[in-house]
Amino acid sequence: MAMVFDDRTDAGRKLAERLGEYRNKQDVLVLGLPRGGVPVAYEVAEHLGAPLDVFLVRKLGAPGNEEFALGAIATGGVRVINNYALRQMGVSTEALAAVAAREQRELERRESLYRGDEAEPDIAGKVVILVDDGLATGATMRAAVLAVKVKKPQKVVVAVPTGSAEACHILNAEADEVLCLDVPTHFGGVGAWYRDFAQTSDEEVLDLLNRARQRMAA
Template identity: 45%
Template sequence: MIRFRDRAEAGQRLAEALAAEYSGREDVLVLGLPRGGIVVAAEISCRLGVPLDMVAVRKLGAPMQPELAIGAVSEGGKVLLDRDLIERLRVPEEYVESEVKRQRRILAERLRLYRGGREPVPVEGMVCILVDDGLATGSTAAAAAASLRERNPRKIVFAVPVASDQGYLRLRGMVDEIVCPQVVQDMGAVGYYYERFDPVEDEEVMELLSG
C-alpha cells in the first residue's frame, strides 16, 4: 500500500507519471476538483508548467452519512445520481431533490468565492488533466468529467493518487485516460492513504487558483 505524506507529495508523484507526455505543452490544462483536488492539481500544474483552473462540483451526501456520495452536481448544472446506491439505501426521492437544491446553492456561492469574477479557462480543443485527491464512489469525479465533456475538450485525462476499484471502473468509461498509482478494493476513507489529510480551507483554494 502507498501512503502519501500529504496532497503535495501526491501531486508530485502524479506529475512524474504525467511529465513525459504532457509537460510544457501549450494545449494542456490542469483542472482540480475543490477543495482537496486543487492542492494536488496545483502541484501538477507547477511541475508540468501548464495553467491551472478548476471544475467545481458538489457531492450529494446520503442521509446521516454526508461523506457517502449518492451523486453529484456540477457547475454546468448537470446532476449525476448513483441510482443503485440510492435504491440500496432506500433514499426517499424528496430527500434527493432537496439535497440537489441545497448543493446547487452552495456550489453557486463557492464559484463566486473561488473564481472572484474570473471566467473559466477555455477548454475547447485542449487536453484537460482532471485531478482529485482520491476516488471513492466516483460520483463527484463522474459529474466533473461529464460537465467538462460538454465544453468540448480534445482529451480528458483523470489523475488521482488512489482510487477504489469501483470508482476506477466507473470513470474509465467517461474519460480518455486514467493515471492512478493505486487502485484498491475495500478502500474505506481517502484520508487513510495520507499521513496528513488536513481539511483544505477556502482561502488556500483561492490563493492557489489566483496564481
C-alpha cells in the same frame, strides 16, 4: 504494498511525475476539484507548466450519512445519480431534491468565491486533466467528466493519487485516460492513504489559484 502519501502536496508531486508526456504543451489545462483536489492539482500544474483552474462539483451525500455519495452535481447543470445507492439507502425523490438544492447553493457560492472576476477557462480543444485527492465512489469525478465533455475538449484525463478499484474502473468508461497512481486492494477511504488529510480551506484554494495565475502571467 499500497502507497501512503505525506499530504496532498506530496501526492501531487508523485502524480505529476507520471504525467510527463503533457509537460510544456500549449493545449493542456489542469482543473482541480475543490477543495481537496486543488493542492494536488497545483503541484501537477506546476510540474507540467500548465494553467490551473477549478472545476466545481458537489457530492450529493445521503441524508444522515453525508460521506455516502448518492450522486453529484457539477458546473453547467450536470447531475449524476447512483440509482442503486438511492434504492439501497431508501432515499425519497423529495429528500434527494432537498440535498441537491443545498449543494447547488454551495456550488454557486464557491464558484463566485474562487473565480471572482476571472472568466471561466476555455476548455474547447484542450487536453483537460481533472485532478482530485482520490476516488472513493467516483460519483464526483464522473459528474466532472460529463460536464467537461459538454465543452468539447480534445481529451479528458482523470488523474488521482489513490482510488478504489471500482471507481477507477467506472471512470475508465467515461474519460479518455485514467491515471490512478495507486489502487489499494482494501481501499477503505481516501483519507486512509494520507498521513496528513486535514481539510483544505477556501483560503488555501484561493492562495494556490492566485499563485498559479501569477506564474502563468509571468
